[in-house]
Amino acid sequence: MKFQLTDEIIEQVELLISGNNDKELKHVLDEFHYADIAEILDELDLEQSIYVIKLLDSETTSDILMELDEDIREKVLQNLSAKEIAEEIEELDTDDAADMIMELPEERQEEVISNIEDEEHKAEIEELLAYDEDTAGGLMAKELVKVYETWTVAGCMRRIRGQAKDVTRVHSIYVVDKQEKLIGRLSLKDLIVAKSDQKIADIAKDNVDFVNVNDDAEDVAKVMSKYDLEAIPVVDDEQTLLGRITIDDIVDVLKEEADKDYQLAAGITQDVEADDSILELTRARLPWLFLGLVGGIGAFIIMYYFEGSLPEEAIILFLFTPLIAAMAGNVGVQSSAIIVQGLANDDVKGSINNRLIKEMLLAALNGVILSVFLFLFVYAWEFDLKLALSISVSLVAVIIIAGLIGTFIPLFLDKRGVDPAIATGPFITTSNDIFGIVIYLMIAKLILGI
Amino acid sequence: MKFQLTDEIIEQVELLISGNNDKELKHVLDEFHYADIAEILDELDLEQSIYVIKLLDSETTSDILMELDEDIREKVLQNLSAKEIAEEIEELDTDDAADMIMELPEERQEEVISNIEDEEHKAEIEELLAYDEDTAGGLMAKELVKVYETWTVAGCMRRIRGQAKDVTRVHSIYVVDKQEKLIGRLSLKDLIVAKSDQKIADIAKDNVDFVNVNDDAEDVAKVMSKYDLEAIPVVDDEQTLLGRITIDDIVDVLKEEADKDYQLAAGITQDVEADDSILELTRARLPWLFLGLVGGIGAFIIMYYFEGSLPEEAIILFLFTPLIAAMAGNVGVQSSAIIVQGLANDDVKGSINNRLIKEMLLAALNGVILSVFLFLFVYAWEFDLKLALSISVSLVAVIIIAGLIGTFIPLFLDKRGVDPAIATGPFITTSNDIFGIVIYLMIAKLILGI
Known part of the structure; x- marks a missing residue:
């Protein structure tokens, strides 16, 4: 089950790249999880990594890119055209997409954004880019499942089938009123267990936790780990539902925070790793x-x-x-x-x-x-x-x-x-x-x- | 939204306790999340804490107990009878239940276990107690949603309605064969999106990640954070599905690990806190x-x-x-x-x-x-x-x-x-x-x- 990066795997991949054996290379890499492919690429030359990224579908490569070491990702992106980067970004969730764009040099950001074809995705990414990195807005994604309080369970099920396709993990379903204000939440489980003619307003839980879009990222992490939440909705000052933050982003915040404190205690500023120059x-x-x-x-x-x-x-x-x-x-x-x-x-x-x-x-x-x-x-x-x-x-x-x-x-x-x-x-x-x-x-x- | 522990809240609670004003106290505390009540109890005297624990329903108090500082929890449990502790444990998920029992002095453990009325819950907890704390077995819970590959989507929906009631968060539905061996997984979303007469075997994903029950807890944390998993099933050497580990337990493992490393770097052994003696x-x-x-x-x-x-x-x-x-x-x-x-x-x-x-x-x-x-x-x-x-x-x-x-x-x-x-x-x-x-x-x- 567990993937072990071995010299044999790297040699095999290198051999297939140098022989331009695209079909076999694709076949070999398809066996691996994107996080494992990222580990392989971390060990390859830049040219070889770019070769692999250009070979595979952007559905996979976008995930691989997000898993790469930051400095390697930066170098790979330098070697992709604005259009190619935009294609990767189309495949990413809005939060990852915004993070990737933020890492680009400023003069390329505009160019890449203008190459995104999906207008809705583009608008959402642009919205996220406006928030400070270290706030709830900087962490949240626009992907979520939202229902109106006036819907019935059956109507809701029918409608969220469409929404859920874009959302990797549903966690909670957020209930809003006509003004798009967050008023409650539901789990998929609640929906499955409910009778199909019940009104959403009757089965929704109204004690929904949320954070403000301007809240500090560390505070969001504290709230989520204190209340054991796996996702939390983000609202603006008018309580309008703007997005949601999932636990995996919080795990990253906690890890970064711990790493930073540890490094400061050891007399190391900035976020450096053993492999940095x-x-x-x-x-x-x-x-x-x-x-x-x-x-x-x-x-x-x-x-x-x-x-x-x-x-x-x-x-x-x-x-x-x-x-x-x-x-x-x-x-x-x-x-x-x-x-x-x-x-x-x-x-x-x-x-x-x-x-x-x-x-x-x-x-x-x-x-x-x-x-x-x-x-x-x-x-x-x-x-x-x-x-x-x-x-x-x-x-x-x-x-x-x-x-x-x-x-x-x-x-x-x-x-x-x-x-x-x-x-x-x-x-x-x-x-x-x-x-x-x-x-x-x-x-x-x-x-x-x- | 955010709970702020103030001196006023503590004073109010202390006043209600000293006045034996149970009804009003219950009413006040019902407004708070169990994690917030735990914060309040951390500030009260031991007698006051025990008063609150005995007053509230075990459904709430079991969660409060799990959130208390470890040394306060220990003292509170010393003041509860084996039967009272067993009642708390009935309300907990099996992983938390096993953790709480492990913290008791050895001579009380047996007594508490024998007081658990739900025979299935008791057997599951006893199974978990046999695993080493720092392994996958020590982290996992028995609560999960399991379906057989031969079921149809409609049959599956009907049957998991029952199972899901015991499971706080469904995450994945695990697919097993007749021998209870893990062969795939499904999300609730997959089930909702599928047609009702499809066979589970046809819609299940067969590339399911899992860990062995004897794997090291830190390795489980690494696998889950590398692959961005929110839950992972645990199997034995024969691939039999035994339980599952959820991301919140992993967040705790990561935090403990980071705290330990930080303390060691500062020349502090053992897991101590600023408030220890x-x-x-x-x-x-x-x-x-x-x-x-x-x-x-x-x-x-x-x-x-x-x-x-x-x-x-x-x-x-x-x-x-x-x-x-x-x-x-x-x-x-x-x-x-x-x-x-x-x-x-x-x-x-x-x-x-x-x-x-x-x-x-x-x-x-x-x-x-x-x-x-x-x-x-x-x-x-x-x-x-x-x-x-x-x-x-x-x-x-x-x-x-x-x-x-x-x-x-x-x-x-x-x-x-x-x-x-x-x-x-x-x-x-x-x-x-x-x-x-x-x-x-x-x-x-x-x-x-x-």
Whole structure:
């Protein structure tokens, strides 16, 4: 059952392409799901991919194109004429069609749209192009099944036979009034179970969930996963039914969101993948590394001035700075990550003060346990009680402060409407490195009395 | 439309509970979706929550219970009798029912099961309990709509009216042969569009996707999201239809997986939330901090021995160790995160060697850019060409090695069948701290000729 992309399959396809053996190639590829063909194309040369795309029917190739890696799709589309792209778009649902057009360079968009023959499809795509990508309007498709409240079950069945042909998955049937305002919904099951002379208005459920066309995509994802919805209708401010969003689009939103947060925590901006070019990866990684470098230089400058004021025997303090910095960084990342995740899942309620108090207790507990261990090590190493005490006491202080900073910054950013995910990773580790080293050296100086 | 949990709502509910005003309380809560009621209960005391659960019909409360935070659900269930829990379970779909029973202490499980009155439901739940949580069997539900290939469309419609009542969402209708083996599928739409005297065998699609009951849950999630499936049937080795998995369960698997990876990258084991107790949070965070502490002590020991062999003027080298350690850690996390994410999305193909060469080039590019900057800073600060050179050359070396370690370790773990996500975060930063400091001091010694 399960498709496994093997070198043999790729070799076979390459051989058939180079031999121009179209009939056999078509025969081989017809066996595969479009998502599998996309995987094969991801491994082929650009020319070979274009060969396959031009060979197969646009009904299949439009789906293949949507499954390709974005950069490969871009290159393939560059090699197709506006008319050829328009043919692919005729086969796509309106939401995918609009997404594909959005990826084209602006000067080609108009040309491709003017080549779409189906006027209704064209108008619907143009409507969708007007919405912001990150809103419900940017996610929704125009394909849906709609019935009027005044119809009977039998009349409805007859009529939706026509509509349903254009809709891959029916999910819900939406009930509207004469003004096209959404007033309820039905499932196909309800329709099948109902008697044929019943009025739609009598069997429709009127507690229909919906979202506004301008709602944020992430909020739509939250609503759909909270209420376990597989499709949700989209309306405008007048409650007019405009389109619907299906769960597969939401799965993509959730995945992108999780990927983005994960990358930010690791110090990677922009949406990059392991297979992107070295230049793209550098652009995503270098700024954060640069932040780390500046932080490191800051730490150096601080230590430089402390060093000037310390006696020679205190040099051993400097040998512990990487430990202190690492602990400050680790605690900061832990506490910020748990807050960022809680905010993303809407789990974080209550006041900031309570959070900070809790984190302080947590950090104090962790800090004391770790410090006892560090105290024993330093004392065993140097037989110097004051030194062991000053290093381990500062570790507790550093851990508490690092935990508080890690908790406060994402909460603060979130209140200000900034994505708290940027607070995790290099941002927190760098600032905590510096705070940690300052606190450490100050406390050590105090205890050692130098 | 959208539900907003306000203090007023909670106060109102609390007031009605304390006044034993059952009728009004029921009336108020009936207005809300069960997912919203679960949110309200998450904010109430345990006694208040139990009051509400005992008040409402088990049809609603079973759904509310499934939406509650896991630890609150556990406490509520502790306060219900085996019979009461069995009543909740009668209302749940088999997959949720099995999940709820699995959460009970072992000694209660038997008691609750024996209290389930519906014998068929009981048998199905017992079947599901036998499967491993992380397999297709652990995800699937027994509820589905099944037809035999020999039926006609009209006969089929008549018969599935009965079956469909038990199934919240029909998705696909599965076609089986006389031996109950899965041989095809149909959508309700196909059935509505077909003529009533057609045979099921003639209109069924025979290229039905399915998974084996022992397949890994993560693999099921990958198959369903790759092929954009909203439900997938589950079969045994003989192709007998056993159950089906729906997209909402997969959304949960994907979310849990993403949360787990994110937490591991931040140095948090176990599945904890911001609202968990300080002890639970400590258990999840302390081991990683301890790893960092041990690493820091390792770094101290290394620096201690280097210090013994260095002349006094070389003390300035130690002031740069936090910078070197931070850069090694940041680069390591970046490269491991991108590999871990690529592996999770099945994006990482090709040989390990190619990956390592690419990462080396990438790290070299980043390293050189950053080192030029560091060189200028150190030279401007100390007017010492050799010192500036030795620090910046080692930074390039450290960044390259850190990138290679960050790339290699997750790939290596993945090949060995270990979850590569544990390689990100503290694990990588700690080992890179140590490697980084060793490489740095060695190169500096070499260039400075001391």
